[in-house]
Amino acid sequence: MIKPDFNSMNKAQLRAYVIAHPNDKKAFHIFVDRLTSKAPTETFDIPKSIAEIEEVDILIRKKLEQFKKN
Numbered sequence: 124m125i126k127p128d129f130n131s132m133n134k135a136q137l138r139a140y141v142i143a144h145p146n147d148k149k150a151f152h153i154f155v156d157r158l159t160s161k162a163p164t165e166t167f168d169i170p171k172s173i174a175e176i177e178e179v180d181i182l183i184r185k186k187l188e189q190f191k192k193n
Contacts, residue, residue: 130153134157
C-alpha cells in the first residue's frame with residue numbers, strides 16, 4: 124500500500140484522511156502538529172466574577188457568529 128504524502132495535503136484533506144484512518148498514528152500526529160503550530164498563543168485569565176463570565180460569553184458568541192458568516 125502506498126502511503127499518502129501528508130505534507131502535500133491541505134488541512135481539510137489531512138483531517139479527512141485521519142478520520143478515515145483512525146489507526147494511522149503518524150497521520151494523526153502530523154495533523155495535530157500542523158494544527159498546534161498555527162494555534163494562537165494568546166492566554167486569558169480565568170473570569171473572576173459573574174460579569175466577567177457574561178463578558179466572555181458575549182465574546183464567544185460574537186466570534187461564533189463571525190465564523191458562521193465566513
